[in-house]
Amino acid sequence: MSKKRIVFIGDSITEWGRFEDSENLGNNYVRLIHDHLLVTNPNHFPEIINQGIGGNRITDLAARWQEDVLDLQPNLLSISIGINDVWRQLDNDASIEQVLPDQFEKIYLELIQKTREHTEAKIILMEPTIIEEHIDSLGNEKLKAYVNVVHKIANLFDLPVVPTHQAFLEYLQSNATYPLTIDGVHMNNAGNYLMAQTWLKTIGLL
Template identity: 60%
Template structure:
């Protein structure tokens, strides 16, 4: 914490990025905005600095490529990571041979978290990847399961806070409610962003 500010860094893919480039505060209009607004109003006496570094299309390997600049050099007090959707989605929509399967996903993720532990004192928050299609039996959701399991494993290994966003979406879908959470099966509408933000707020304590 520098100058009394608590720096919260959110990093991930387009679900995290959501509108930040069009936002003067660079926070965006997605779940990060809702978390930001919650803490700014619930704890106005606290001096929070929110940073959104979501990048559309990112996989775990893309985080690795920018980890020093976008995480370690910023030295956050809290880092919240949401990644994994594109690692699976790319397997479904691309014949690119450069795929990231669970073993490599875990290997890279461990490397990133090792660096956080070695170089910072940040509290680590690991968000489960959400869903690929609003259908529990979709191929994307089946392929996503081992990635979710890896994040559970890493949360224990690194004493990180787990945010069960995938489980929140699964629980909602099991109700068979007809109200959609996404615009295209992956990217959130306002309800999906609310569910992500609410799950984060309910599970993160600092």
């Protein structure tokens, strides 16, 4: 029996360190999920492929979907996107065409439909995490619409959602003082652990 293949696709939060890593996994939540699955079931350990690329928005995923997802024929596909779709609205770069929630939803739907048509993959959607470690930051306010899109699509296709945004908000609401990011967006080890833990719990592996 061939190994099961899990593909993680997303932006820099998924990519973090993978291009400097001989295993192409990096130092991120994907690595922690990899290590958990390895030590808990070493005889049936899946192949894990990290397809995160820094700066990506949903439009960038669409441009590379064939090569980086469909051609790989994953058994399980995990998608984490949305942070840069919002971030590019905050950095006031007039040269960049914005991806607003309606377009985000349209493209996301197309990607899910293509994946269902051309693969047998089980698809897992992840909520975009946070922009600044303040619940009421402008970034987090704008993220709400994108989180809602993820849930709308999940309901439409009966897909599981990893509640990573909610997990971070709950942590912030606890008034914990230890940060989860190095800059308000990119994870430190604690943030990566929270993402990995939430992912594993969602799919019943923790």
